[in-house]
Amino acid sequence: MDVSELLDSLNDRQRDVVAAPKQNMLVLAGAGSGKTRVLVQRIAWLMKVENVSPHSILAVTFTNKAAAEMRARVEQTVDGNTHGMWIGTFHGLAHRLLRMHFQEAKLPQSFQVLDSDDQIRLVKRIVRSLELDEKKWPPKQFVWYINGKKDEGLRPQHIDAQFDPSEELFVKVYKAYQDTCDRAGLVDFAELLLRAHELWLHNPELLSHYQQRFAHVLVDEFQDTNAIQYAWLTMLGKAQSKVMIVGDDDQSIYGWRGAKIENIERFLAEYNDAQTIRLEQNYRSTANILNASNKLIGNNSNRMGKELWTDGDAGEKISIYTAFNEIDEARFIAGRIKQWRDNGGKLDEVAILYRSNAQSRLLEEALLQGQLPYRIYGGQRFFERQEIKDALAYLRLINNRDDDAAFERIINTPTRGIGNQTVAIIRDAARGAETTLWQACQQMLQAEQLKGRSAKTITSFINLIDQLEDDSGNLDLDQQANLVINQSGLKAMYQAEKGERAAQRIENLNELVTACQTFESDPELLEEQTPLTSFLTHAALESGESQADEYEAAVQLMTMHSAKGLEFPLVFIAGLEEGMFPSQQSVEEIGRLEEERRLCYVGMTRAMKKLYLCHAESRRLYGQEKYHKASRFLRELPEECVEEIRMQSQVSRPKNVGKFSNTITLETFENTGFKLGQNVKHAKFGEGVVLNYEGSGAQSRIQVNFADVGSKWLVVEYANLQAI
Ligand SMILES: Nc1ncnc2c1ncn2[C@@H]1O[C@H](COP(=O)(O)OP(=O)(O)OP(=O)(O)O)[C@@H](O)[C@H]1O
Ligand SMILES: [Mg+2]
Helix, strand or coil, X not given: CCHHHHHHCCCHHHHHHXXXXXXXXXXXXXXXXXXXXXXXXXXXXXXXXXXXXXXXXXXXXXXXXXXXXXXXXXXXXXXXXXXXXXXXXXXXXXXXHHHHCCCCCCXXXXXXXXXXXXXXXXXXXXXXXXXXXXXXXXXXXXXXXXXXXXXXXXXXXXXXXCCCHHHHHHHHHHHHHHHHHHHHCEEEHHHHHHHHHHHHHHCHHHHHHHHXXXXXXXXXXXXXXEHHHHHHHHHHCXXXXXXXXXXXXXXXXXXXXXXXXXXXXXXXXXXXXCEEEEECECCCCCHHHHHHHHHHHCCCCCCCCCCCECCCCCCCCEEEEEEEEHHHHHXXXXXXXXXXXXXXXXXXXXXXXXXXXXXXHHHHHHHHHCCCCEEECCCCCHXXXXXXXXXXXXXXXXXXCCCHHHHHHHCCCCCCCCCHHHHHHHHHHHHHHCCCHHHHHHHHHHCCCCCHHHHHHHXXXXXXXXXXXXXXXXXXXXXXXXXXXXXXXXXXXXXXXXXXXXHHXXXXXXXXXXXXXXXXXXXXXXXXXXXXXXXXXXXXXXXXCCCCCCCCCCEEEEECHHHCXXXXXXXXXXXXXXXXXXXHHHHCCHHHXXXXXXXXXXXXXXXXXXXXXXXXXXXXECCXXXXXXXXHXXXXXXXXXXXXXXXXXXXXXXXXXXXXXXXXXXXCCCCXXXXXXXXXXXXXXXXXXXXXXXXXXXXXXXXXXXXXXXXEEEEHHHHCCEEC
């Protein structure tokens, strides 16, 4: 690309940024206004016009994926040479620095990075070694404390806890943890940033070397930087370097992790020569999508204030779909994606966004059923998640004691004092006797080959599994799962972890109970299989179903948090219900509610051409049917930008949605003549409501919840149902 082309494709404001003289700059602009694009073009401009060496450029973005994309785009624009340029995330760059200067950073050359799971495990060990009661002092609480302090740049010796005995304890754990890490050469995520900051603080010559080297520092998604990142960055970019930061206060969505929007104002105060440039033209979305998003975010207070406009088409209206229940929601989404494909659209142009990972299960199921390849971005498929595999392993072992893989997975999860050594002995014995692990245990116990503590712990594990089977054998599948999750100690184990991640795990476990409740065994196999076996087969098949391979066009599923910076022609947001989104906790606190609204703004502004917003009138959560109101965010959208898709059923249902101007009607199920939510009558079972359906033509089956006999699946052709 030659120089004039670099500017050709830009508007005036964007050009001001790309071709600015060497100076400090803040680009403050809403979603889709080309912030990331001008950042990339600015790098190209510096190289091509200002002859800046790639060696002098440092660019920071929010995710590894964004960093890879940025590098590729720069390479494309400058035809190749980016050698020596540093592009990465804050953590990635800090890691690189520490590797290069491990001595100055006082780290062993072979230091290892601790991921968050490892960190929790280590803190747990410390808590135990200090003989603290884990119930009273959940390890996760210390993890939060430690990471929080590190994010503020504080070491144990900096914290004055003299007058606060409980803080004194936290500092003690922090110190013990840090000593252990230092001895073992372990560095957690927060430590990467803190050490990199201290590297500057304690090595002025090194800092000055890098200050001279990186004449240009560029940061994308600046609104989500935390205190230590800010400090690191400004030390680097204070003296000679020119700093360009790019951000949008309306898209700050990591406050819960210590990100500070105020860093934007702080930057302006500290770099008082910085020029602020606003971009106001949006190139991503249709006018309907853009206007609705603007209106929504307008309900937040304390904004830095931005208006976005587009000269593009109004486009299609945003569709709001009021689903009868969560199954209907998932099926509706899969149906619309099929339509998109049938009309020539590609599957990788489609994203389904949700608030929490647990919501993916039903969507995955509907996509599998519809044979639509999908990929979960930044996360695992439901049945592959750690906590789900743990719970399934218990169910599997109850179902079949010889399932060695399940045995190995849970023998010491939650920890019950069965060490690796004991497990190795059992493994050897099983191999020697050519039997399974479970049987080997029993044989060794009988022959008294296991002694003392091992004998005791193994016996109690065996008793636990037998007891779980006795207690739950006669229960319905969902109750069985619920009992196992609770009595195995799994739930308590995850609860003790506290924090966002643990909360997600608990949500997933609850969702597993729901999955069992709504699971319908294949009626033809019920003679030969217990419902449990048939559910476990279903789970195994679904998790075995590989993710769409890398090059196959696939629908992308992700949380709204991971959708930051991305764009897709077709976007669905699922679960727009009070209590889900905005989440229950956020409703009680104005600051958090505004962060939820920003998250909704981020979600909506991912859409280029068409946006569907979905909510379900009833949803099974934690095994219970819940009626949620439609999210307040739906009511905040301007009527002229939205249309409502709603089935016309005779059932009286809670009226939650504000009145939207345009209503279109969803077709009845293929060939059945019935609709979800419709009241029907059966000669034998009496009256009921249609809940679900599957198959088509002579195969179609329909699920009806009968007032007297509960829910049943019926073959439509033989059921002789009457609409009432
Ligand atoms: N001047 C322009 N002409 C045509 N298309 C443009 C122009 N500027 C940006 N775009 C396109 O608009 C879309 C949004 O741009 P970009 O992703 O850089 O926005 P952003 O401000 O970084 O958004 P976000 O806040 O979501 O990160 C991209 O597809 C980009 O290529
Ligand atoms: Mg961007």
